[in-house]
Structure formats: structure tokens, C-alpha cells
Amino acid sequence: MFILNAPVEETIEIDNRIYLLKVNALEISSIIKPGQFLNVRVSERVSPLLRRPFSVCDVDGEHLYLMFNIMGEGTNILAHKPKGSEIDILGPLGNGFNLGGDYKTAVIVAGGLGAAPFPYFTRTLTGKKDILSFIGGRSKDDVITYNLKNVKEATEDGSRGFKGNVVQLLEKNIELLKSKKIKIFACGPTPMLRALKSFCIKNEFDCEVSTECAMACGFGICQGCSIESITEQEKYLLVCKDGPVFNIKDVVI
Template sequence: MVQVDAKILENREIGSQRYKMALSAPQIGRQAKPGQFIHVRVSKSFPPLLRRPFSVHRVQGQKIEILYKVMGKGTEILSRKKGGEYLDILGPLGKGYQLPSATSKISDIILVAGGTGVASLLFLAESISVANPELSILVLIGAKNREELLSEGDFRRLGCGVEVATENGTKGYKGLVSELLEKCLPLSGDKPKLIVFACGPSEMLKMIGKISRKHRFPCQVSLEERLACGVGACLGCVVKAKGSTYTYKRVCKDGPVFDAGELIWE
């Protein structure tokens, strides 16, 4: 974990209100694991006061990438940054995805992305394909419409199978990506070999959590939450998790990736 002033290499609009930013941050790149995030101070003046968290989308040598959608004032300011400017970033933070070990019986991996949820899953797919090239990865990408689908080509270039779902049916399956997941599940006898990783809006993750319970396969979900400190100190970002009755876990430190089974969905 370091706090550095990182040089912006590129900040490119890749779709309507969606941007990809590349930063020179070798230390963070070396340490980052899929599912971890960086906490970005978008402006030295305020408001906005607090940092904004973004999953690491990709690491390439000295360079890290984030992928984001303009949601409010913070991301709006970020979208206007130009290559050559510097950005105060803190990271890598949080607990990322737990990759299947080489000795595990896992043979099938499904990644489920909703909207900008592709951000952390591309880094995951790259890491798995380097560590375990024999594993087959199926990626399900969901969006409202064809124009908002992200990263399809990047996943294909890695050799992943890709299926898409759009809510208005302009491309691929018409409906929610969680419904598409249920259709793509392997036959029941093969489920012990399956693991699912999901990132996207909380409603989507909740549904995928339900499906994982019903079909009994391991599932890790990456939660999105507004954060203050990002390092586990302020306890502002907690989610309810199972305990003797229940307990609270910090999205920024105990997550953002959780086993779907340990969370209490409300």
C-alpha cells in the first residue's frame, strides 16, 4: 500500500460517459492483485472532499488502468483530466479475488460482469490465464443496451468464451446477466468443478448470490460502496455478514471481494 502522485498516461472515452485511464504507478502495479482497488483524490481542492475508489482494471508493466463511468461530481472531474497531469492515488487496497489453487479440482470458471463491473474481472481473467492456462473461462457481460457493453474484445483476445446479455435485447440474450448465468450453468454433476466470480450492481450480485446458493457452487462477489478512508479505519463502509448473530465487515478492508455465502443480503 502506497500513496503516490501518479502521472496520467491516457484518459480516453471508450463509450458514452465511460472512460479508461492509464496511470504510471509501478509500485502499485507490482503489488496489485485482481479485485483490489485504488483510492483516487480527484482534486486537491474540495468539494468533492473524499477520495473515489476504482478497481484495478489492468496492469501492464509500469502502467495500471482503471475503467469508470461518470456517475457524479468526482468522476466528472476525473473525466476531464488529461495525459501528463498527476493524480494522487492510494493503493492497492482491499482484499481481492481468491484464485483457485493449482491443486484444486476447479476446471470451469465463469465471470459475471454488470456494467462497469468488467473493470476488476478483466484483471482477474488475465491473472488466471497466466497462472492456469488450462482453465476454461466463460465471461458473461451484461448491460442495459448494446452501446453500454464493455470489454468484450479484451476478454476474447485472452481466449475467454464470451456471452452477452442486454436488458433491451439489442445484443445477445435479452434480459439480465444473472438469468443468462443460470442458463449457462454446467450440468449438475459437473458443478463441484465450477467457481463463479461476479462484479456489478448490488441487485445483480444479490441475484447471483441466490443462484450460487440454489445450485451450490462457490461464488465470490465484488461489492461497490462509497468509501471514506479506504484503509479500514473509519468503519463507514460496512456490510452485514454472517456471525453468531451477524457482524459487520468493511468493504474497503475485509472486501471488496466476499464469498457470496458470508454476506447477509437484505
């Protein structure tokens, strides 16, 4: 874990309201794994007070990329960080995806900004596994396919790709999925993850999911980001330290 002031190299609006922040942070970029995250202090002022967690979107040499949309004051400040300014980042945090195993095809399932961790994931797995990406959103503006491969899209309003949600799109492709040795890697809104969990249990697919929760510290001391465990009833797991990636069977979603 490092806390460092990372110089901002660029802030790009890659799509409608979706920003990509590029910072220079070799200490972190050289060790961070897909699915791990950073806790970012957007300003030194007392409001907004807490750091904001962001999964690492991509890594390129000494550069780290964070993907976000403007949700409130913190992300608004972040979107307008001038080139050459610095941001205080803490990381790498959490456990990341377990990329090993004897699967042949990694199936990415993401909804909305849940796509954020997968460019780095895709970069890391390219050449090692086949990749299929199922990306969903409410409408075409919510479908983020930046730096993903072999993308199938779903929108609930039908404005792009399959009309319906991303899990329905998986159902539609069930023959394809069953014909391969797959492992699913997912991130997205809670209703999507719930539906995905049923889908994975029904079809006996192995699935890792990156979860989200309000947190303060990001490294286990505030105990804020509790998540109910299926296996350990007597205590909560922490999204920041025990996750954010869990096997979908192990946690209550």
C-alpha cells in the same frame, strides 16, 4: 499501501461514456492483485472532498488502468485529466479475488461497470484456468466486454445477445456450467448479486463477489463501508478492509 502522485499517461474513451485512465505507478502495479482497489483523490480542492474508490481494471508493467463512467463531479474531473498531469492514488487496498483452488473454469459474471476488475483478472488467469464471461447490462450500451474472453452477453431490452438478465443467462447455460468444475467471480449491481446468490446456493456453486459501498478512507479507519456478515452477527464487516471481495455466502447482499 502507498500514497503517490501517479503521472497520467492517457485517458481513453473506450466505449460510449466508458473511460479508461492509464497511470504510471510501479510501486502499486508491481504488487496489486485482481479485485483490489485504489482510492483516488481527483483534485486537491476541498470539493469534491473525498477520494473515490476504483477497482484496478488492468495492469501492464508499470501501468495501472482504471475504468469508470462519468457519474458526477469527481469522475468528470478524472475523465478530463490531461496527459502529464498527476493524480494522487492510495493503494493497493482490500483483499482481491482468491484465484487459487481446484476449479478448472473461472466464470466471470458482471453487470454494467461491474466488468471493471475483470480485464486484469482475465490477464492473470489466462493459461492457468479456462475462462467464461457472462456480461449483462440494461441495453447494449451498458454491456462492457473490454479485454474479456469467451463472452456471452445479456441485455434486458434484448438489444444485444440474450434477452434477459445475466443470471437468467446463467440459468440458460446451466448444463454447460454443471458439466465443468467452475468457480464464479462476480461484480455488479445489487439486484444482480442478489439473484446470483440464490442461483449459486441453489446450484451449489462456489462464488466470490466484489462488493461496493460508499467509503471515505478505504483502509479501515472511517468505518463507513459496513456490510452485514452472515457468520459474525455481533459486528459489521468493512468492505474496504475485510472485502471488497467476499464469498457470496458470507455477506448479506
